[in-house]
Amino acid sequence: MSEDKTEKLKIMVVDDIEINRIILEEILSDIYEIEQAADGIEAVEMLFNDVDKPHLVLLDIMMPGMDGFEVLDKMKADPVLGKIPVVFITAANEEVKGLNAGAVDYISKPFEPEIVQLRVANQLELSLYREKLERMVEQKATELVATKETFLETMASMIEYRSLESGQHVKSTKKLTGILVRQLLKKKTYDQELIGMDYDALIKAAPLHDVGKIGIPDNILLKPGKLTPEEFKIIETHTVIGSEVIKSMMLNSEDTYLNHCYDISRSHHERWDGKGYPDGLSGENIPLSARIVAVVDVYDALVSERCYKKAFTHEEAMGILQHDSGTHFDPKIIETLLEVQDQLIKNHLH
Amino acid sequence: MSENDTTKKDIDYADLLPALDVKDGLGRLMNNKKIYFKLLKSFVDQKMVDGLVVSMNSDDFSKIAQEAHALKGVTANLGLKELNKSAVDIEAKAKSGTKTSELIPSLKEADKEASQSIDTLLESEGVT
Numbered sequence: 001m002s003e004d005k006t007e008k009l010k011i012m013v014v015d016d017i018e019i020n021r022i023i024l025e026e027i028l029s030d031i032y033e034i035e036q037a038a039d040g041i042e043a044v045e046m047l048f049n050d051v052d053k054p055h056l057v058l059l060d061i062m063m064p065g066m067d068g069f070e071v072l073d074k075m076k077a078d079p080v081l082g083k084i085p086v087v088f089i090t091a092a093n094e095e096v097k098g099l100n101a102g103a104v105d106y107i108s109k110p111f112e113p114e115i116v117q118l119r120v121a122n123q124l125e126l127s128l129y130r131e132k133l134e135r136m137v138e139q140k141a142t143e144l145v146a147t148k149e150t151f152l153e154t155m156a157s158m159i160e161y162r163s164l165e166s167g168q169h170v171k172s173t174k175k176l177t178g179i180l181v182r183q184l185l186k187k188k189t190y191d192q193e194l195i196g197m198d199y200d201a202l203i204k205a206a207p208l209h210d211v212g213k214i215g216i217p218d219n220i221l222l223k224p225g226k227l228t229p230e231e232f233k234i235i236e237t238h239t240v241i242g243s244e245v246i247k248s249m250m251l252n253s254e255d256t257y258l259n260h261c262y263d264i265s266r267s268h269h270e271r272w273d274g275k276g277y278p279d280g281l282s283g284e285n286i287p288l289s290a291r292i293v294a295v296v297d298v299y300d301a302l303v304s305e306r307c308y309k310k311a312f313t314h315e316e317a318m319g320i321l322q323h324d325s326g327t328h329f330d331p332k333i334i335e336t337l338l339e340v341q342d343q344l345i346k347n348h349l350h
Numbered sequence: 351m352s353e354n355d356t357t358k359k360d361i362d363y364a365d366l367l368p369a370l371d372v373k374d375g376l377g378r379l380m381n382n383k384k385i386y387f388k389l390l391k392s393f394v395d396q397k398m399v400d401g402l403v404v405s406m407n408s409d410d411f412s413k414i415a416q417e418a419h420a421l422k423g424v425t426a427n428l429g430l431k432e433l434n435k436s437a438v439d440i441e442a443k444a445k446s447g448t449k450t451s452e453l454i455p456s457l458k459e460a461d462k463e464a465s466q467s468i469d470t471l472l473e474s475e476g477v478t
Contacts (some may be wrong), residue, residue, distance in 0.1 A: 017423060019427065023389070026380055026382055027379075062420070110378060110423075112378070
């Protein structure tokens with residue numbers, strides 16, 4: 001039942017009459033470690049201040065000063081203490097009130113040793129089992145989230161492979177977004193907004209910006225020469241396609257990570273001056289996540305070799321980006337980019 | 351019957367009824383005589399009954415009920431049956447807001463019997 005084979009489980013006995021505490025200790029001390037509290041106030045103090053919390057509390061109801069119900073209320077209000085099972089020591093007629101207040105069981109006076117032992121053992125087993133289950137669920141949930149994110153990133157890499165790019169762009173985008181976001185936080189630019197929008201999720205979502213390219217035919221996507229206006233229009237749809245793909249994945253609208261994926265994939269080609277696509281948003285109406293990724297995306301494209309162009313140098317890329325600050329790009333973000341150039345260069349060399 | 355110590359003590363224990371039910375009280379303490387006797391002595395020393403009598407002479411019904419309740423619990427746990435009955439009655443009366451002073455004589459009587467029984471027991475067991 002218990003994972004502590006070497007250590008005894010700890011039980012706190014709370015009763016204002018010493019004789020009662022001694023009797024309970026006598027009944028239970030063979031199997032458990034017992035600590036005593038003489039009244040509600042002492043019990044609450046010990047519960048909140050001791051590092052080793054008891055695994056179960058035997059709580060008398062009628063005590064002077066703070067009674068058992070008050071102690072129970074205080075315990076339930078605390079996230080850690082609220083999980084400790086409480087067994088009431090009750091006179092008749094208080095069982096319903098006690099169970100309603102959150103106690104898991106009760107024993108009555110005079111104590112019957114076997115009943116006390118059995119009830120305590122049963123409640124401890126239940127409580128430990130529940131704790132174990134909760135831990136397992138939490139672990140699985142975390143694994144699930146990680147799996148989902150890995151899956152989406154893999155998907156983004158696969159889509160990139162289709163354009164015969166090396167999969168490097170996906171990794172680079174994430175790294176560069178991270179560098180830029182951390183500098184924005186450091187210099188307190190858009191920092192409140194970033195903190196409020198879970199910037200970790202934002203960084204993880206950045207690589208998904210071109211997911212929509214899955215819907216673009218090869219002959220256009222991989223064309224080495226210049227694109228015709230019609231072909232441009234088709235390429236531009238990768239923003240809308242991408243956002244639709246993400247939207248179809250959203251089971252509930254509260255998934256921050258997917259919300260960022262949506263914003264970024266849809267709006268990373270919007271321009272600060274409103275002349276971008278697909279929605280013609282301008283200025284701070286463009287989601288912050290998209291404004292950041294727009295800069296990152298263009299920088300990385302510029303300094304990388306592509307099927308339609310050679311690689312620019314870092315200085316050339318910075319020149320182009322600065323030139324378009326305030327028109328294409330958010331000027332504050334360009335300013336921030338200038339501050340982390342050495343990190344950009346270092347990243348690119350890998 | 352066999353003359354060993356256990357049988358002799360069994361007969362003694364029965365003599366202490368109805369005020370003190372040793373078998374009952376001991377059973378509750380996992381038959382640990384040492385602690386049981388210690389608690390009985392502790393009970394006598396604490397003079398819970400005296401405190402209750404004082405309260406019963408007042409009109410503080412909630413105090414009387416609380417103290418009678420405490421006495422009820424302890425006496426139940428120790429096997430002090432007559433005192434327990436007394437405490438039950440006093441608690442009930444006090445909770446209903448009725449004066450309890452008329453129950454004082456029977457309480458004192460029960461207390462006297464209980465103390466005598468405890469003294470007899472502890473003496474025969476050689477507990478000082």
